[in-house]
Amino acid sequence: MEWGVLERLRFAWSLLRTCLIGECLQRGRPTANPQFQNFSFSFVFWIDASSIGTITQGLKGICNLPAAQSSGLDGSRESALYWIGSLKENYIMVLDNADILSPAELEDYFPTPGKWGNILITSHNSAMQCLTLPENSLEVTEMKENDAIELLLKSSCLDQSRIDFQVDALEIVKELFCLPLAIDQAGAYIASGATTIGEYLAKYFEHKKTLLSHSEFTGASKYKRTVYETWELSYNEIKKRTESDDSHKANAAKGAMLLLELFPFFHHQEIAEKSFLMLPF
């Protein structure tokens, strides 16, 4: 019995490292812009601001940075904020996913000698503008059609110069409202070999009909449904592979399903490779 579980996890891990889920996990991560790296900041503090708990964890982590430790921080949030605020170097603090905290609550986590330095906030909440001023705010909206096509072909691992692919891609990105997350998931599905780009929409529509009849989707926005559908298609493809005649493939897929059922209980940024390295094999 024990070995049954271990075997399944081992297969799951091999799958994670090599193929489909590895790709899915990779895609679940935030996709920071490589061009932003060319910006010259001496320090980048990337704080997950989705809750007070995650901010606190991040600030504790800052206390453990070698540069901070030599300044004698005591591990408290105040000491971390004071240390950052007193830096003479040009730093940026990114408060990422500040969706739930109120602007006043978030402002408590700005570095304290507040004279210099840079702060970038990402949030669902446009009311955060009161912290930055409206002229220092920008709404991120859906992608331009051409960019969306490029993203879909990149994530599908298809030749971007082929006109026929571009034509198929245009139809798909229109249907997905040029929403990057949905497009990236659709691309992962196509790249997995579960469908061709030309047949993707037929599968998507077939699935949409079933999904829309679920009562839980009453009132969901068209955007949320789009992301749910693109994800669900990939999930079902893995499910299908559990019935494969190839027992190795079937077991790997079973392990993958198991992990996908576990991961929703984890914090979205804490699904580290490290968790798998700790498995006893």
Next chain:
Amino acid sequence: MVLDLLQINIHNNDGNKMMSDGVIPLMPNPSCRFTGRAEVIAKLKKHFFNTNDSAQKRKCFLLYGMGGIGKT
């Protein structure tokens, strides 16, 4: 049972380290699939790297929009 197994292993190997020491806040790895967004990038660069500012002062900027739209 599987949940127990994972918890035991994570606990044994890491203890409560993550809880007490916090998480070093690293920038996520850049994505090789990052596409477009020229206007947003131009605006951010202009805001944070405008050298015409005489006095050095704090600069704050907000990117807002719904989930999955590509803010991070």
